Amino acid sequence: MLPASIKIAPSVRKALTEDKPIVALESTVLTHGLPYPENISILKTLENILLSQDVTPATIIVLDGTIYIGFEENKKMELEQMLKNREIFSKLGMRDLPLAITQKRSGGTTVSSTMLLAHLSGIKVFATGGIGGVHRNWENSLDISSDLIALSRIPVIVVSAGCKAILDIPATLEVLETLAIPVLGWRTNSFPLFYTATSDYPIERLNDTEQFATFWKNHLAFQGKGVLIANPIPEEYSLPPEMLDSIINKSIEQAHIKGIKGKELTPFLLDFIAQATKGESIKANLALLKNNVQLAAELAKSLINKGS
Structure with missing residues (x-):
């Protein structure tokens, strides 16, 4: 109830x-x-x-x-x-x-x-921009998002463009693996980096909705919980990773100087990036949101058709 x-x-x-x-x-x-x-x-x-x-x-x-x-x-x-x-x-x-x-x-x-x-x-299906994860310099702050815990406990399909680019990507992927959370690339073999479509981090691949619906049924049968469907931002909106990394490092430095942390950190960093990219990151964010919602709709319909 x-x-x-x-x-x-x-x-x-x-x-x-x-x-x-x-x-x-x-x-x-x-x-x-x-x-x-x-x-x-x-x-x-x-x-x-x-x-x-x-x-x-x-x-x-x-x-x-x-x-x-x-x-x-x-x-x-x-x-x-x-x-x-x-x-x-x-x-x-x-x-x-x-x-x-x-x-x-x-x-x-x-x-x-x-x-x-x-x-x-x-x-069963939820569309977002990017999940939270392990923040950079986590060794000193232990700043790790409860999104990862939620994925390990709650049987919901989360469609996102990977995790937020401000995070420690390798550490986030390690925690996802430790918590036994499937990370599946939608028609991609690499983990998307939110504003950037591709990366050097390999992940498993899903090719179509029928394959996805069958996977979900098998996942639940083996007592699986949350699943992360990593959906790359459309290529025309993808931003250069080298430029972004420099901006992100500067944003983190400014957050440290200003003493910004906890729940206020992510909004501050994203706002800093938006200003530094002259709004290009906001355009990218809107594009990936729409792209994720479109895919989530297809996945939700596939579950109904498959009876999952």
């Missing part, structure tokens, strides 16, 4: 009842990732991509202590007004949900909390 604090939109409930494809969307991109009104624009764009594929969107967010799994039009209008003042929103991982509900706070859901809430609601 779902907690009383979770409200499932009628459109999502109908899709669940009728066993129709659904894709969950996180909300930190709205509350912490993009400024107003760009955040509202990308929400509408992503949801319209899903609707055009006959897939039900389920954007997940916490408003005044109530968790919403999808929105109807009247609630979208209320959300749009609230997003004009993003300072009222906290960044909520899965450990933060009980206190946020208790204190009737509002917040954007991260990968870990979106995975948890999608699973509790019966949703």
Whole structure:
């Protein structure tokens, strides 16, 4: 039985009842990732991509202590007004949900909390930009995202463009392997680096939706939990890795000087990169988000067709 604090939109409930494809969307991109009104624009764009594929969107967010799994039009209008003042929103991982509900706070859901809430609601597929992971200089900070723990515990398919480029990529891949989380490249043999389509890090490959649906059934049969589908950013939006690495190093140096860490670190670094690339990283981010949602729609439909 779902907690009383979770409200499932009628459109999502109908899709669940009728066993129709659904894709969950996180909300930190709205509350912490993009400024107003760009955040509202990308929400509408992503949801319209899903609707055009006959897939039900389920954007997940916490408003005044109530968790919403999808929105109807009247609630979208209320959300749009609230997003004009993003300072009222906290960044909520899965450990933060009980206190946020208790204190009737509002917040954007991260990968870990979106995975948890999608699973509790019966949703199997979730599209995001990039997962969190092991931060650079983790040896001194132990800054490791709970997204990795969520993937090891919660049976949800996460479609992303790899992990965020600001992270320690080799360490993140090592932890994913240690936690027995499958990392599967969508029509690629290398792990995408968020803003960059390819890398020197090899991963296993999936070629089509039928193969994916069969894999998912086998994965669950062997008591598997979360799966990361690594979907490369479209090549025309891919940014040069050498340029990005230099900018990322400078952003981390500035964060250290300013004493920025914890939940505030990732938004600061992404904003620094956006300014240093004169907005090119934001264009790339939007492109990979749309690309991931498109793939998530295809995967969600394949599960229905395969009866998974």
